[in-house]
Amino acid sequence: xxxxxxxxxxxxxxxxxxxxxxxxxxxxxxxxxxxxxxxxxxxxxxxxxxxxxxxxxxxxxxxxxxxxxxxxxxxxxxxxxxxxxxxxxxxxxxxxxxxxxxxxxxxxxxxxxxxxxxxxxxxxxxxxxxxxxxxxxxxxxxxxxxxxxxxxxxxxxxxxxxxxxxxxxxxxxxxxxxxxxxxxxxxxxxxxxxxxxxxxxxxxxxxxxxxxxxxxxxxxxxxxxxxxxxxxxxxxxxxxxxxxxxxxxxxxxxxxxxxxxxxxxxxxxxxxxxxxxxxxxxxxxxxxxxxxxxxxxxxxxxxxxxxxxxxxxxxxxxxxxxxxxxxxxxxxxxxxxxxxxxxxxxxxxxxxxxxxxxxxxxxxxxxxxxxxxxxxxxxxxxxxxxxxxx
Amino acid sequence: xxxxxxxxxxxxxxxxxxxxxxxxxxxxxxxxxxxxxxxxxxxxxxxxxxxxxxxxxxxxxxxxxxxxxxxxxxxxxxxxxxxxxxxxxxxxxxxxxxxxxxxxxxxxxxxxxxxxxxxxxxxxxxxxxxxxxxxxxxxxxxxxxxxxxxxxxxxxxxxxxxxxxxxxxxxxxxxxxxxxxxxxxxxxxxxxxxxxxxxxxxxxxxxxxxxxxxxxxxxxxxxxxxxxxxxxxxxxxxxxxxxxxxxxxxxxxxxxxxxxxxxxxxxxxxxxxxxxxxxxxxxxxxxxxxxxxxxxxxxxxxxxxxxxxxxxxxxxxxxxxxxxxxxxxxxxxxxxxxxxxxxxxxxxxxxxxxxxxxxxxxxx
Numbered sequence: 001x002x003x004x005x006x007x008x009x010x011x012x013x014x015x016x017x018x019x020x021x022x023x024x025x026x027x028x029x030x031x032x033x034x035x036x037x038x039x040x041x042x043x044x045x046x047x048x049x050x051x052x053x054x055x056x057x058x059x060x061x062x063x064x065x066x067x068x069x070x071x072x073x074x075x076x077x078x079x080x081x082x083x084x085x086x087x088x089x090x091x092x093x094x095x096x097x098x099x100x101x102x103x104x105x106x107x108x109x110x111x112x113x114x115x116x117x118x119x120x121x122x123x124x125x126x127x128x129x130x131x132x133x134x135x136x137x138x139x140x141x142x143x144x145x146x147x148x149x150x151x152x153x154x155x156x157x158x159x160x161x162x163x164x165x166x167x168x169x170x171x172x173x174x175x176x177x178x179x180x181x182x183x184x185x186x187x188x189x190x191x192x193x194x195x196x197x198x199x200x201x202x203x204x205x206x207x208x209x210x211x212x213x214x215x216x217x218x219x220x221x222x223x224x225x226x227x228x229x230x231x232x233x234x235x236x237x238x239x240x241x242x243x244x245x246x247x248x249x250x251x252x253x254x255x256x257x258x259x260x261x262x263x264x265x266x267x268x269x270x271x272x273x274x275x276x277x278x279x280x281x282x283x284x285x286x287x288x289x290x291x292x293x294x295x296x297x298x299x300x301x302x303x304x305x306x307x308x309x310x311x312x313x314x315x316x317x318x319x320x321x322x323x324x325x326x327x328x329x330x331x332x333x334x335x336x337x338x339x340x341x342x343x344x345x346x347x348x349x350x351x352x353x354x355x356x357x358x359x360x361x362x363x364x365x366x367x368x369x370x371x372x373x374x375x376x377x378x379x380x381x382x383x384x385x386x387x388x389x390x
Numbered sequence: 391x392x393x394x395x396x397x398x399x400x401x402x403x404x405x406x407x408x409x410x411x412x413x414x415x416x417x418x419x420x421x422x423x424x425x426x427x428x429x430x431x432x433x434x435x436x437x438x439x440x441x442x443x444x445x446x447x448x449x450x451x452x453x454x455x456x457x458x459x460x461x462x463x464x465x466x467x468x469x470x471x472x473x474x475x476x477x478x479x480x481x482x483x484x485x486x487x488x489x490x491x492x493x494x495x496x497x498x499x500x501x502x503x504x505x506x507x508x509x510x511x512x513x514x515x516x517x518x519x520x521x522x523x524x525x526x527x528x529x530x531x532x533x534x535x536x537x538x539x540x541x542x543x544x545x546x547x548x549x550x551x552x553x554x555x556x557x558x559x560x561x562x563x564x565x566x567x568x569x570x571x572x573x574x575x576x577x578x579x580x581x582x583x584x585x586x587x588x589x590x591x592x593x594x595x596x597x598x599x600x601x602x603x604x605x606x607x608x609x610x611x612x613x614x615x616x617x618x619x620x621x622x623x624x625x626x627x628x629x630x631x632x633x634x635x636x637x638x639x640x641x642x643x644x645x646x647x648x649x650x651x652x653x654x655x656x657x658x659x660x661x662x663x664x665x666x667x668x669x670x671x672x673x674x675x676x677x678x679x680x681x682x683x684x685x686x687x688x689x690x691x692x693x694x695x696x697x698x699x700x701x702x703x704x705x706x707x708x709x710x711x712x713x714x715x716x717x718x719x720x721x722x723x724x725x726x727x728x729x730x731x732x733x734x735x736x737x738x739x740x741x742x743x744x745x746x747x748x749x750x751x752x753x754x
Contacts, residue, residue: 039669047676051683058684058702060693061433061517067692107550108720109729110712113692135545141552142715144560145433145517146690151547152524158545159531177504178530182523185480187513195514211675215668222587302667303584304411307576311419319430324688326518328438328486330430337426348483351514359481 022234026242030216034246043212044250048204048258055200056266059324061192063149065093069103069115072096076123078165085161086116091153107140114139114150186355197268198354199323201258202346203314205281206288208251210313213292214305216243221300236385240378244289251285252278262354272353276363280349283370287342288313290377297384317343342373394599398607399614406577406611420569420619424626427565432557435521440464441485443476448496450505457533458489463525480512487511487519489526551636551719562627563714564687567649569623570616571681571707574650575674577612578657583670586661601749605742609654616650617643627718636721645713645727648734652706655741662748681707706737 034040070086072079087094095112097103103115117136125134137154139147187194220226229239259277262268291313299305319325320334321343327335338344345366352362407413440458444451459467468485470476479485490508498505509526511519535544552559585591594604624642627633660673684694685707691699702708709730716722716730 037666037668039664039666039672042676043672047672050676051679054680054683057698058680058694059689061689063690063693065692104550108716108722109726110716113690137545137547139547139549141549141555142560142563142719143686143690144549144552144555144557147549147552147555148521148524152520152527155527155545178499178534179504179506180509180523180527180530181506182509182511184511184513184516184519187516192517195516207675207679211671212668215671219668299411301411302587302671303580304415306580306667306671307415307419310572311422315423319427325431325433326435326438326515329432329434329436329518334426334430355514356481361482 019238023238023241026234026238027245030242030246031249034250040212040250043208044254045257047207048254049261051204051207052197052200052258052261052266055203056193056197056262059193059196059200061145061196061324063146064091066091066114066146066150066153067112068092068094068150068154069097069106069112070094071098071100071103071115071117073120074118074122078123078126079118081165082118082122082158082161085164086154086157089153089157091149092157104138107138110140112140113143113146114154116154193266194268195351195355196324197262197266198350199321199347201255201262201350202284202321202323202343203317204258205251205255205284205346206313206317206343208254209247209285209288210292210295210309211306212250213243213247213289214295214309214313215302216247217293217296218300218302218305222302236382240293240382240385243293244286244378247289248282248285251289252281255281255285268354270354271357273358276358277350277353280346280353280363280367280370283367283374284342284346284349286374287370287377290374290381291342294377294381294384297381316341320344321347323347342370345369345373391603395603395606395610398594398599398603399610402577402581402607402611403614405581406615416573416615416619417622420622423565423569424623424630428558428561428631431561433517433521434555434557435463435486435518435525437465438463438518438522439466439468439485440522441468441470441476441479441488443470443472443488443490445493446491446495448500450496450499451491454491454530454533455489457529458526461525461529463522476510480510483512483514485512486515487522487526558627558631559633559719560715562623562631562633563718564685564711566620566623566627566718567685567707567710567714568682568687569619570646570650570710571653571678573616573619574612574653575657575678577615578608578654579661579664579670579674580667582608582658582661583664583667586665587667602746605658605746605749608658609651612654612657613647613650617646620646633718636719637717641724641727642714642717645710645717645731645734648731648738649706649710649713652734652738652741655738655743655745658745659741659748662745662752681705684708685711687711703733704737706734709733709737 070083072083083094086092095106097106097115100117103112103117106112107115115138117138119134119136122134135158137151139150141147217226220229259270263270292309295308295312296305299308317323320327320338320341322338323343327338327344330338349363349366349370352359406416440463442455442458444455455467458464468479470479470488476488476490479488488510490510492506492508495505495507507530509523511523513519549555582591585594599607624635628635656677657674660677661670664670664673682688684691684698684702684705691702691708694702712730713727713734716727
């Protein structure tokens with residue numbers, strides 16, 4: 001710190017005006033504190049990459065090889081043929097079981113996510129072509145998302161087999177039929193990682209922004225260095241900016257690393273412009289740094305500030321941002337709450353930038369809200385800081 | 391010795407429950423997560439908007455649109471005119487998916503040919519899109535079945551442990567495990583770091599307590615706090631969310647103790663290496679976030695690449711979620727549960743031994 005500020009406080013109002021030199025000195029102090037603590041480097045450069053890889057490889061909603069048991073109580077040619085076509089499905093890995101009991105046991109243990117039973121009267125029922133149910137599917141309801149995928153895939157295999165069968169037997173088509181032709185807008189291969197990875201950058205930046213800053217002001221209060229700062233000529237604005245700017249630089253660097261790793265290493269397509277990304281990122285960092293500082297200023301206690309940041313920033317970013325869980329499926333009250341969460345807007349903006357490019361109606365709306373959130377949190381922090389000074 | 395440990399446990403609990411802010415932070419977040427998670431953390435598709443671009447004038451397409459709009463998944467129907475509106479609806483995320491009837495839809499059906507129906511999904515939300523596509527497929531099939539003279543044989547689907555595929559039954563057991571993890575880590579790692587930073591840890595060290603006793607003194611409060619929070623969630627799960635509890639409570643709490651020991655070992659390890667609260671917090675965080683993400687709660691473990699599944703064996707949360715679900719929903723036999731319990735025992739032994747070793751070396 002520069003020696004002037006440690007001299008006796010000058011109480012003339014004129015001295016309370018900001019000075020660029022003081023701001024630079026404060027920023028330098030803050031940056032030195034960041035650089036000297038190895039854990040800050042860990043969180044800015046190592047953790048983002050590790051998390052990105054976990055999101056890239058670990059969070060995969062596309063079930064490509066679901067383990068499904070098969071109980072064949074009918075050994076007729078039709079049953080064997082269907083079993084072969086089930087085994088041929090690219091989405092299922094069929095594991096034969098001797099009895100229903102054995103298959104049920106495997107399901108309870110989580111060895112399989114479902115099983116198909118071909119009952120003894122399968123072939124007979126097929127001949128009768130009535131509405132009798134020749135096939136039974138049991139899924140593991142303890143994993144509801146996987147269960148509905150098991151159901152869909154088995155249904156698809158069953159339908160495909162039936163169509164194939166009637167074609168082979170030269171039967172006329174069973175009457176009217178509709179071919180569904182699914183097509184993906186953006187993300188043509190429908191890989192969930194293509195939207196999960198951009199979404200996960202939001203989580204990583206929330207961690208860096210809110211969690212790190214939630215500790216900084218509280219630390220100064222806890223260690224008593226805040227009193228020393230307040231006794232100097234430092235103004236509120238200088239104090240606030242000196243906490244924001246170094247962490248903003250850290251956050252921007254982390255975001256750059258994240259985007260670079262996603263695009264160049266994990267091969268997620270990026271269709272927007274880097275300039276717009278930086279702009280949206282700046283606004284988002286503004287809001288999450290602001291939230292962190294606010295919690296820090298309110299609690300003045302690192303332990304509680306960290307807990308509050310975990311609950312006010314990290315968990316909402318994970319659950320309520322629409323990054324994994326569909327916002328529209330939530331009940332109205334919770335949907336209303338999501339409008340107040342900055343991460344929601346950043347997820348929309350960054351997913352759009354990666355997958356679709358610059359779609360201004362979407363980006364503009366997100367940017368306006370993020371700007372408002374930044375102003376709100378930083379402004380409130382300034383207000384609370386003033387009260388603390390008096 | 392027991393008396394000394396007991397006083398340390400009491401002191402620890404007092405430190406946690408002393409001020410109002412601290413007490414609030416032990417109960418508040420749990421209640422908040424209980425209120426929000428079950429409703430928010432769902433991959434179901436409901437209340438969504440379906441957009442329709444109908445270029446067909448026949449009665450069949452109208453009938454189908456009628457059916458789509460009655461589904462629970464789509465509460466709003468957006469009618470589009472032309473390609474430009476279609477692009478706009480998807481770009482701006484005004485609809486989850488667009489169903490497009492080509493001009494010859496009714497004609498093909500009338501001619502007994504296969505009519506094509508385009509479904510355009512938003513790649514930014516491909517999971518929800520694919521689930522919604524499943525609904526559309528089912529609705530089309532039901533409609534077709536009603537049109538045919540002899541309906542095609544259908545399959546019978548049963549969802550065990552959760553007949554209606556209710557996400558709450560997936561979330562509450564997972565939440566029990568996640569909350570247990572968070573509170574154990576907070577009580578062990580953060581509290582030791584706080585004592586170190588404030589200098590009160592040195593006072594503990596000059597007392598007659600051995601490092602082993604200090605470890606026990608930090609672990610017991612973690613078990614108490616974590617079990618208390620888990621009980622809140624269990625109670626709410628059974629009485630508020632109405633999930634039937636399938637198996638025995640002692641089995642659940644017994645395995646919970648081993649799980650807490652495994653996590654506490656990690657928490658103590660982190661805190662003994664860290665000098666400041668910030669470092670401890672980040673250390674805790676770099677364990678907790680990957681542990682939750684790779685636990686099978688957000689996405690199934692079996693979807694991960696094989697090498698990551700092997701690494702994930704060391705993630706205690708993954709095994710514990712299987713245990714909680716096994717006891718809570720599946721009424722799994724103790725023999726089945728032991729399959730997931732013995733990895734926990736191994737992990738607990740590893741982390742506690744490591745923590746004990748570092749504790750002695752750094753503090754002696």
